[in-house]
Amino acid sequence: xxxxxxxxxxxxxxxxxxxxxxxxxxxxxxLHAGQVLALLGPNGAGKTTTIALLLGLLRADGGQVxxxxxxxxxxxxxxxIGVMLQASALPETLGVAELIRLVSSxxxxxxxxxETAALAGIEPLLKRRYGKLxxxxxxxxxxxxxxxxxxxxxxxxxxxxxxxxxARQQVWAAVRTLVTEGAxxxxxxxxxxxxxxxxxxxxxxxxxxxxxxxxxxxxxxxxVNRSIRCITTLQADAVxxxxxxxxxxxxxxxxxLSSDQVESVVRQLLAADPQLQGLEVQPAGLGEAFxxxxxxxxxxxxxxxx
Amino acid sequence: MNTPANxxxxxxxxxxxxxxxxxxxxxxxxxxAECLRYLRSPSFMVPTLLFPATFYLxxxxxxxxxxxxxxxxxxLGSYATFGVMxxxxxxxxxxxxxERENGLLTLKRALPMPPLAYLLGKMVMAMMSAxxxxxxxxLLGSLVAxxxxxxxxxxxxxxxxxxxxxxxxxxxxxxxxxxxxSGAPAVVNLVYLPMAVxxxxxFPLKVLPPLLxxxxxxxxxxxxxxxxxxxxxxxxxxxxxxxxxxxxFTVVTTALAAWRLRGHG
Numbered sequence: 001x002x003x004x005x006x007x008x009x010x011x012x013x014x015x016x017x018x019x020x021x022x023x024x025x026x027x028x029x030x031l032h033a034g035q036v037l038a039l040l041g042p043n044g045a046g047k048t049t050t051i052a053l054l055l056g057l058l059r060a061d062g063g064q065v066x067x068x069x070x071x072x073x074x075x076x077x078x079x080x081i082g083v084m085l086q087a088s089a090l091p092e093t094l095g096v097a098e099l100i101r102l103v104s105s106x107x108x109x110x111x112x113x114x115e116t117a118a119l120a121g122i123e124p125l126l127k128r129r130y131g132k133l134x135x136x137x138x139x140x141x142x143x144x145x146x147x148x149x150x151x152x153x154x155x156x157x158x159x160x161x162x163x164x165x166x167a168r169q170q171v172w173a174a175v176r177t178l179v180t181e182g183a184x185x186x187x188x189x190x191x192x193x194x195x196x197x198x199x200x201x202x203x204x205x206x207x208x209x210x211x212x213x214x215x216x217x218x219x220x221x222x223x224v225n226r227s228i229r230c231i232t233t234l235q236a237d238a239v240x241x242x243x244x245x246x247x248x249x250x251x252x253x254x255x256x257l258s259s260d261q262v263e264s265v266v267r268q269l270l271a272a273d274p275q276l277q278g279l280e281v282q283p284a285g286l287g288e289a290f291x292x293x294x295x296x297x298x299x300x301x302x303x304x305x306x
Numbered sequence: 307m308n309t310p311a312n313x314x315x316x317x318x319x320x321x322x323x324x325x326x327x328x329x330x331x332x333x334x335x336x337x338x339a340e341c342l343r344y345l346r347s348p349s350f351m352v353p354t355l356l357f358p359a360t361f362y363l364x365x366x367x368x369x370x371x372x373x374x375x376x377x378x379x380x381x382l383g384s385y386a387t388f389g390v391m392x393x394x395x396x397x398x399x400x401x402x403x404x405e406r407e408n409g410l411l412t413l414k415r416a417l418p419m420p421p422l423a424y425l426l427g428k429m430v431m432a433m434m435s436a437x438x439x440x441x442x443x444x445l446l447g448s449l450v451a452x453x454x455x456x457x458x459x460x461x462x463x464x465x466x467x468x469x470x471x472x473x474x475x476x477x478x479x480x481x482x483x484x485x486x487x488s489g490a491p492a493v494v495n496l497v498y499l500p501m502a503v504x505x506x507x508x509f510p511l512k513v514l515p516p517l518l519x520x521x522x523x524x525x526x527x528x529x530x531x532x533x534x535x536x537x538x539x540x541x542x543x544x545x546x547x548x549x550x551x552x553x554x555f556t557v558v559t560t561a562l563a564a565w566r567l568r569g570h571g
Contacts, residue, residue, distance in 0.1 A: 089408035093346035
């Protein structure tokens with residue numbers, strides 16, 4: 001991991017409860033300059049609550065929340081942040097340039113209109129009315145509003161939902177630009193590919209707790225299983241009994257294996273079938289790592305409940 | 307993480323860094339955006355301007371032939387009151403109800419918008435609409451209904467109607483904190499129309515049952531109507547009790563709304 005930049009925001013031992021529901025159960029988190037943090041977790045895990053606390057929309061029941069060295073409910077601290085929320089219906093009768101000028105006026109040193117538009121890739125939309133844009137175009141305008149104030153800390157809640165691939169890549173490139181300028185980015189997403197492409201650090205929330213916090217690589221290596229594919233005449237049932245083989249499936253000429261001791265299984269495969277072809281070994285994806293984490297936790301939870 | 311936890315306390319607080327000129331610019335931008343937004347919304351502007359004008363033409367001109375000579379002048383006062391109630395109640399009430407539901411208010415609270423800009427933007431929009439309504443009605447009054455007002459009366463009515471939209475902004479604000487989304491137009495109309503009738507804006511108070519007539523004093527629209535009638539030359543007694551009543555109503559209603567907004571977001 002790259003050396004940490006200064007801490008721009010933090011949560012220390014934060015609890016938040018909605019009636020009987022404990023939404024956050026002791027969260028410690030620090031956001032560093034120059035780092036993209038992806039906040040992952042199933043629905044209801046506490047991602048939205050975490051972000052709402054950092055934005056000053058909610059108050060913590062316990063613990064401390066700091067944003068740029070201050071209480072997030074202070075206006076001055078929010079002058080250093082940019083925000084793109086999941087659902088926000090902007091006034092439809094205003095033009096795109098008018099919206100950008102309006103939001104820019106809230107900040108001490110905003111970007112110029114041209115710079116914001118270029119960075120978000122929305123120059124052709126500037127003169128259009130917001131209500132006349134497609135869903136994807138509206139999303140990109142919302143992204144432009146998030147970056148127009150030259151934020152030191154950028155919050156993006158599901159930023160690329162509804163965007164096609166070129167638009168998504170434009171957003172990713174803009175986020176990268178902001179990070180090289182030294183901004184910190186907090187990203188929540190359902191697209192693990194997006195987290196994999198963009199994030200330096202992945203934090204997995206589950207039932208109001210952080211269950212994993214580290215680099216994408218570190219999260220992936222938590223999962224020791226890798227998959228093997230090859231063309232072979234070996235019988236699936238026979239291979240299934242080898243040590244280190246967890247799952248076997250036949251797919252036409254292909255045999256598909258999952259293993260936690262890939263090297264020894266590959267050696268055994270090559271020895272058992274000299275004709276073997278098309279050997280592929282693949283690491284676990286972030287998706288598998290994520291599933292693995294959430295399944296482990298579900299199992300623990302059931303044991304606790306039993 | 308190898309960063310000491312106490313590092314955060316040593317981080318320089320972001321200098322608030324906004325010159326007063328930029329804060330002022332933020333307020334002006336918010337007001338401008340709010341006005342433009344409604345000017346371009348026919349579903350808001352058309353009924354707001356057209357309803358009082360149509361009713362005035364209907365009752366003061368078409369049906370007014372057989373009425374006493376003063377009727378058109380009296381109706382100018384009451385339809386001005388009726389007209390300027392709407393922008394505040396609908397502009398604040400419905401917009402706030404919708405913006406609480408569709409996420410715009412949440413986004414604005416997260417953004418570093420100056421705290422009063424949201425309210426001020428809507429207030430100025432309501433006052434500009436009220437100004438347009440009272441000017442339109444006076445134009446119809448003098449050109450079509452033959453009402454003659456002195457320059458002083460015109461100034462007084464215009465000022466009364468424009469500033470008189472503020473108590474209804476406060477009422478709209480409170481309604482907007484109580485209802486949500488699509489139910490808002492119905493609720494606001496349910497308050498707006500009966501209140502107009504019970505304050506004697508549509509029919510003279512003397513045709514109402516005695517109980518309702520005695521209750522007229524509790525409606526802010528009754529007090530604004532008294533001020534408007536005073537402005538166009540009817541003797542409605544001293545102005546200050548009505549002004550005081552409206553001022554107290556505005557402050558109390560705004561405080562209630564602020565308390566609800568803080569508690570429920």
